[in-house]
Amino acid sequence: xxxxxxxxxxxxxxxxxxxxxxxxxxxxxxxxxxxxxxxxxxxxxxxxxxxxxxxxxxxxxxxxxxxxxxxxxxxxxxxxxxxxxxxxxxxxxxxxxxxxxxxxxxxxxxxxxxxxxxxxxxxxxxxxxxxxxxxxxxxxxxxxxxxxxxxx
Amino acid sequence: xxxxxxxxxxxxxxxxxxxxxxxxxxxxxxxxxxxxxxxxxxxxxxxxxxxxxxxxxxxxxxxxxxxxxxxxxxxxxxxxxxxxxxxxxxxxxxxxxxxxxxxxxxxxxxxxxxxxxxxxxxxxxxxxxxxxxxxxxxxxxxxxxxxxxxxxxxxxxxxxxxxxxxxxxxxxxxxxxxxxxxxxxxxxxxxxxxxxxxxxxxxxxxxxxxxxxxxxxxxxxxxxxxxxxxxxxxxxxxxxxxxxxxxxxxxxxxxxxxxxxxxxxxxxxxxxxxxxxxxxxxxxxxxxxxxxxxxxxxxxxxxxxxxxxxxxxxxxxxxxxxxxxxxxxxxxxxxxxxxxxxxxxxxxxxxxxxxxxxxxxxxxxxxxxxxxxxxxxxxxxxxxxxxxxxxxxxxxxxxxxxxxxxxxxxxxxxxxxxxxxxxxxxxxxxxxxxxxxxxxxxxxxxxxxxxxxxxxxxxxxxxxxxxxxxxxxxxxxxxxxxxxxxxxxxxxxxxxxxxxxxxxxxxxxxxxxxxxxxxxxxxxxxxxxxxxxxxxxxxxxxxxxxxxxxxxxxxxxxxx
Numbered sequence: 001x002x003x004x005x006x007x008x009x010x011x012x013x014x015x016x017x018x019x020x021x022x023x024x025x026x027x028x029x030x031x032x033x034x035x036x037x038x039x040x041x042x043x044x045x046x047x048x049x050x051x052x053x054x055x056x057x058x059x060x061x062x063x064x065x066x067x068x069x070x071x072x073x074x075x076x077x078x079x080x081x082x083x084x085x086x087x088x089x090x091x092x093x094x095x096x097x098x099x100x101x102x103x104x105x106x107x108x109x110x111x112x113x114x115x116x117x118x119x120x121x122x123x124x125x126x127x128x129x130x131x132x133x134x135x136x137x138x139x140x141x142x143x144x145x146x147x148x149x150x151x152x
Numbered sequence: 153x154x155x156x157x158x159x160x161x162x163x164x165x166x167x168x169x170x171x172x173x174x175x176x177x178x179x180x181x182x183x184x185x186x187x188x189x190x191x192x193x194x195x196x197x198x199x200x201x202x203x204x205x206x207x208x209x210x211x212x213x214x215x216x217x218x219x220x221x222x223x224x225x226x227x228x229x230x231x232x233x234x235x236x237x238x239x240x241x242x243x244x245x246x247x248x249x250x251x252x253x254x255x256x257x258x259x260x261x262x263x264x265x266x267x268x269x270x271x272x273x274x275x276x277x278x279x280x281x282x283x284x285x286x287x288x289x290x291x292x293x294x295x296x297x298x299x300x301x302x303x304x305x306x307x308x309x310x311x312x313x314x315x316x317x318x319x320x321x322x323x324x325x326x327x328x329x330x331x332x333x334x335x336x337x338x339x340x341x342x343x344x345x346x347x348x349x350x351x352x353x354x355x356x357x358x359x360x361x362x363x364x365x366x367x368x369x370x371x372x373x374x375x376x377x378x379x380x381x382x383x384x385x386x387x388x389x390x391x392x393x394x395x396x397x398x399x400x401x402x403x404x405x406x407x408x409x410x411x412x413x414x415x416x417x418x419x420x421x422x423x424x425x426x427x428x429x430x431x432x433x434x435x436x437x438x439x440x441x442x443x444x445x446x447x448x449x450x451x452x453x454x455x456x457x458x459x460x461x462x463x464x465x466x467x468x469x470x471x472x473x474x475x476x477x478x479x480x481x482x483x484x485x486x487x488x489x490x491x492x493x494x495x496x497x498x499x500x501x502x503x504x505x506x507x508x509x510x511x512x513x514x515x516x517x518x519x520x521x522x523x524x525x526x527x528x529x530x531x532x533x534x535x536x537x538x539x540x541x542x543x544x545x546x547x548x549x550x551x552x553x554x555x556x557x558x559x560x561x562x563x564x565x566x567x568x569x570x571x572x573x574x575x576x577x578x579x580x581x582x583x584x585x586x587x588x589x590x591x592x593x594x595x596x597x598x599x600x601x602x603x604x605x606x607x608x609x610x611x612x613x614x615x616x617x618x619x620x621x622x623x624x625x626x627x628x629x630x631x632x633x634x635x636x637x638x639x640x641x642x643x644x645x646x647x648x649x650x651x652x653x654x655x656x657x658x659x660x661x662x663x664x665x666x667x668x669x670x671x672x673x674x675x676x677x678x679x680x681x682x683x684x685x686x687x688x689x690x691x692x693x694x695x696x697x698x699x700x701x702x703x704x705x706x707x708x709x710x711x712x
């Protein structure tokens with residue numbers, strides 16, 4: 001099979017570029033511990049909204065999305081905490097996005113989504129529903145308060 | 153070549169009906185940018201709701217237009233290259249199914265009974281006719297594929313040692329991908345959703361439905377793209393004044409699409425629950441595989457364009473760019489192709505970012521995503537579709553193109569509008585601006601406590617781009633229907649520009665047959681999707697009842 005010399009080069013460079021991308025991806029995952037959400041089997045224990053304090057710096061949040069609110073709507077945690085977010089939905093598909101922390105999950109009926117994130121800086125972090133979930137979608141949001149002056 | 157009256161009539165209908173529907177589709181595109189920028193702070197305008205309009209925009213532009221065109225262009229290509237017209241009864245049958253399906257789904261959407269967006273994720277429930285209509289549209293597009301397959305087999309019997317024309321290979325590959333991927337959505341719609349929406353079954357496994365949808369949903373984008381690729385490989389070099397740099401490269405790229413177009417859908421579900429990280433990573437790597445044919449295409453097309461420029465007397469390293477027929481109104485197809493390709497550079501790069509596994513968590517479901525895919529489906533795909541629709545219509549009807557100058561400028565206007573729009577959307581997405589959201593009511597309403605001032609510049613840019621694109625789109629629609637209303641000047645025949653190959657390699661049997669490729673396709677597909685389907689069945693809890701878009705209380709089911 002005769003392939004043009006220049007073309008051969010370009011096919012190899014295409015593959016080399018993609019190889020570089022794969023390497024960067026793996027490198028970033030290792031260095032920054034960035035990953036996609038974890039996969040858990042369904043358990044109805046997560047369908048009860050709550051904030052669990054495991055120790056001073058470790059929290060669990062069971063966030064339940066429904067038309068058109070997140071429960072709990074306000075989450076208070078101290079600065080430096082590591083938080084496991086467990087997300088599910090009571091009805092249609094919702095989104096769970098904390099853009100400032102790159103937390104990005106879908107809330108799905110009958111499924112449990114999970115990710116872990118550390119809040120190093122004080123402030124108010126918006127949780128925005130970013131999946132269409134009916135007529136009230138644009139109002140669906142919640143907040144994480146990290147050592148905010150008003151924090152309880 | 154001369155074609156029969158019936159053939160012409162069906163093609164004209166298949167080209168003009170979606171262009172007419174584009175009036176609704178493009179109007180709702182503009183409206184969304186206006187709502188999102190906070191200029192309109194309402195749930196509806198002119199009695200059509202935001203999410204209803206969003207559904208119409210997605211279904212008409214991305215499913216109806218693309219499917220009708222793929223069928224019409226496939227008919228034209230197969231007929232032109234194999235010198236044989238498809239069976240007329242089957243052509244009518246397919247057209248009737250597609251039209252009937254489109255009418256059903258359009259009714260459901262316009263009546264406000266299916267504002268569930270074009271992804272129709274359950275447990276949001278749409279009217280059963282929305283699902284059935286979509287299914288009919290798809291089934292209607294299968295019919296010609298079987299007919300073409302028979303035409304090809306017959307042709308191949310006589311021409312066993314002749315290289316099958318690239319456009320024929322491309323069309324058959326495209327519809328093979330389409331047939332395979334639509335099996336999943338047909339199952340989702342007919343087995344899971346229709347009985348559930350009618351209340352015959354009580355619940356649906358949402359994670360499974362999403363996985364089946366994206367089995368279809370990503371291959372769908374290649375079904376949009378491949379007609380444009382066929383035009384770029386087989387027509388663009390000719391209209392640029394040159395030759396296709398390499399014929400074999402085109403074949404390789406197309407067959408690689410057959411392998412990698414379908415088993416990559418889980419990259420739309422990186423943020424989903426119930427699917428393991430391993431499955432997601434594996435399909436992410438397969439997605440990188442699909443970039444290889446795109447890189448091959450980028451190189452081959454750039455080389456073909458450079459060759460064309462040099463044939464036109466260009467000198468130096470970049471002189472060929474100046475010599476290309478940018479604004480040649482007697483050759484308007486070129487402007488549609490080139491603008492699409494320029495947009496596709498950005499569309500491709502942003503696409504690789506989305507595919508990049510954990511990097512996707514930065515952008516998933518934000519405005520970045522529509523920013524990306526408007527530079528693919530509303531870039532090369534849309535421009536190639538409308539440019540070619542007008543070209544085919546004018547040629548086959550013998551009617552000269554109306555407003556030729558404006559027709560030549562439209563793609564440039566569209567491209568500029570698109571660049572501004574997509575820049576605004578992508579920038580907003582990086583600031584967390586959600587997609588598919590009527591921002592004007594909350595986040596872009598200064599009176600709301602949710603107001604986000606940092607999304608004002610991004611949504612304003614998107615609106616400005618939207619206004620420019622709307623203008624370009626309407627100018628095109630006026631030119632298209634203006635052409636239809638003109639008087640016939642010539643007999644009218646089916647003519648498609650054919651590019652010769654600069655490197656016309658000898659026939660390589662491997663790249664002139666389907667069997668080994670289809671077997672490889674199925675193997676990769678089974679490897680990629682068996683674990684995903686096991687995951688969503690094993691990790692899912694109870695199924696979901698039906699929900700209307702305006703009420704958190706589920707609908708009662710007949711079985712209770």
